[in-house]
Amino acid sequence: MTHVRHAQISRRGVLTAGLGAAAGLGLAACGSSEEPSGGSSSSGSGPTVELTIALIPDPPGASEFYRAQLDKFEAANPGIKINVVENPGDQQLSAVELMFQQGNAPDIYRAQAAGFDRMYSRGWAHSLEEFVTDDFLARFPDGSLDPASSGLHRNGELYSIPLVWGRWSAMDLFVYNRSLLSASGFDAAPTTWGEIEEIARAVTTDGGGRIFGMAPEQASGIVRLSRQGVPYSIPGDGINLLTGEPDTANSTMVEAVELMRRMNADGSLITGWESWDSARSYTEFAAGSFAMYTAQSWHIAEIRNLNPDIELGIVDMPVPDSGRASYTPILQQFDPLWSMSSETEHPEEAWLLLDFLASEDFYRAYYEQFGTLTAMQSVWEDDVRANPDLSAVLDVAETTMKVVPNPKLASEGGAAVFNARAERPELRFTDAALESMIKNEEFAPKAEALDQQLRTFLDGIFASGDASAEDITFPSWDPLQPYDAAN
Amino acid sequence: MAVRTRRTAAKRREYLWCYVLLLPLLLAFGGFTLWPIVASWWYSFFDWDGVGTPTEWVGVANFIEVLTAPDFWSAFWHSFLFSLVALFIELPLALAFAILLNNVRLRGRNMYRLALFVPVVTTTAVVGIVFVALLDPVRGAVNEVLFATGLVDSPINFLGSTVTALPTVMGIDLWKGFGISLIYWLAALQTVPKELIEAAQLDGARRFAIVRHIMVPVMAPIAIVIMLLLFQRSLGTFDLVQAMTAGGPVYSTDVVPTYIFRYAFSPEMQAPRYGFACAAGVIFGLLTLVLTLLQAPALKYRKRVAA
Known part of the structure; x- marks a missing residue:
């Protein structure tokens, strides 16, 4: 009898410990879920907005390049922190779709060609019309952002930002x-x-x-x-x-x-x-x-x-x-590349990031780093003839x-x-x-x-x-x- | 009466622990095995791309499309071939090696066992990638050796030819899984009473006769289990094929799991066809069940022998 009682106490102890651990994990999970990755958090100097960008680290060296560029963006925009999610090229679309389905959509994502159409048809792209300024339009050749032929517009509205010419x-x-x-x-x-x-x-x-x-x-x-x-x-x-x-x-x-x-x-x-x-x-x-x-x-x-x-x-x-x-x-005129998520909680900040990715500095840096003719022709057209390959x-x-x-x-x-x-x-x-x-x-x-x-x-x-x-x-x-x- | 009730209650409490301890496993089994199976049956009746809730009911259209698709049957044939190779080449070969390595007089037999088992514990994707590099026609080690020794005057296209790709992948699959079959057989060999073998040896029986008339009959019940396990494993081969050829060239190494994967996840598909892929999975599951049931006579034999 004593033996049985001892065994029961032992089991109860195990159960209590198990339930305690489970409850602890559950609380920990609840606690962590209260702070979404894309949300705002307080820092010592004021609120910081966290944005997530889902990209493909190509060509080789792009991973370091993007991080360095995003560090520059963060330095210029102290209230914004950028989290990078990298996916292999052939998995990017599925990975981003999964993020949307899990309610953890990135604020900015890379989607090209048919992949962009797929995201747009699912209603996961945010129109950029409200953000576009004359300064932004002036970065690209006249007429190249005509909704009928830009390749970046759907239903007459701008939905994507290009990377390359x-x-x-x-x-x-x-x-x-x-x-x-x-x-x-x-x-x-x-x-x-x-x-x-x-x-x-x-x-x-x-x-x-x-x-x-x-x-x-x-x-x-x-x-x-x-x-x-x-x-x-x-x-x-x-x-x-x-x-x-x-x-x-x-x-x-x-x-x-x-x-x-x-x-x-x-x-x-x-x-x-x-x-x-x-x-x-x-x-x-x-x-x-x-x-x-x-x-x-x-x-x-x-x-x-x-x-x-x-x-x-x-x-x-x-x-x-x-x-x-x-x-x-x-x-x-262009192949779509960067889009804003329709589910972003911070469209203003997300636009700042898109605007940076379509800036002269970024296009020039990308051209100089990878030898790619970027979407803003003015950054390369003067010296491209000096490179025999290009x-x-x-x-x-x-x-x-x-x-x-x-x-x-x-x-x-x-x-x-x-x-x-x-x-x-x-x-x-x-x-x-x-x-x-x-x-x-x-x-x-x-x-x-x-x-x-x-x-x-x-x-x-x-x-x-x-x-x-x-x-x-x-x-x-x-x-x-x-x-x-x-x- | 009161004593009996107390005993029953105590027993229930004791059993309750069993259920409590089983609960995590049941939850995991329900969530990660049972639910996906049931869900795939449900999804297979929809034209669904895997996003949101499936709404476009298409009845059995996906099943008809799968059953009438030549590519599906070609993939199924390849999967079946993997199983045949496992049953008719890997299984007897592993038995021969097991008998050899079970010989206590063989020096270093544990090293041989280890060497044959190492591929089993090596990640399949890594094995696939390494073999792709080794067999590469351009600077691959195998072709370099063949070239250097003058055995060939142009590289062999192991994985790029529709003639050689499937046998090559099957050979590597056999090598990769060989160790586990060997372990099964070594375990089975421990069930053969030494006295029987010694008695046969005293009677002047030769090695082959001992294997044929003592070892094989004694191990038959276990052999049937090994056969079923191997059959199931080989029919579901996926990771090695995906890592080495992804079903190519021109689907000559396509197996049903890569076929399903392609329709559900391939970036080539502008709109993934999860519903169709689920239907292919359900049909593959049913075909596997039928093929397993065809082995029922062997199971009955095992039961009879065991009794």
């Missing part, structure tokens, strides 16, 4: 290693698709299994090449804006895929590219593993950082053997980019079609193209099958009444000329 994120560059081409007897970069194939094959043969002709950057290389031969909307969404019809099986489009297929089959594309990401492309290019590829603008500084002595050539994208039939598209990039942008019709901005029907299309990734040509390349299978039958699926998809949208064929048809557009929506 509009053409910077949209341009198609062809980069090559001069010394590797020279070693194989070529003095100049290829200007046509046929020349790409010829040079790639020669470099690969001379490379002895160590150096290859080209890397395709997954299907991005095909997209960039084909945009020189067909309207951009075909590699983008499978729809020809000249006719409003599915056109993946367009002969030039098929030829772009077949070119890559042939080069992969004969070993001219570097072995292993199938599992590469974008960073691997510029890393291996800088290491001299292959001679040519279709690059993104931000790769240039990374290549130069990795190999300052590389004999880097930056030229226009080669065109089909039959000649240029289209240009790299300018769809909007000068070449600028030349490519000037000669190979033209304004094109943007059905998403042109009409609600156009937006309905292309937004719905974006939710159907299986209709993209990229999977079929990669399958053709990797399995060495003909692309044309796959393209025709895709066009049939696209036809069914379009018929469904048109039947719903949300859009009509006219919304996605621009018969008067000449892809070799800048598009003028007014005419």
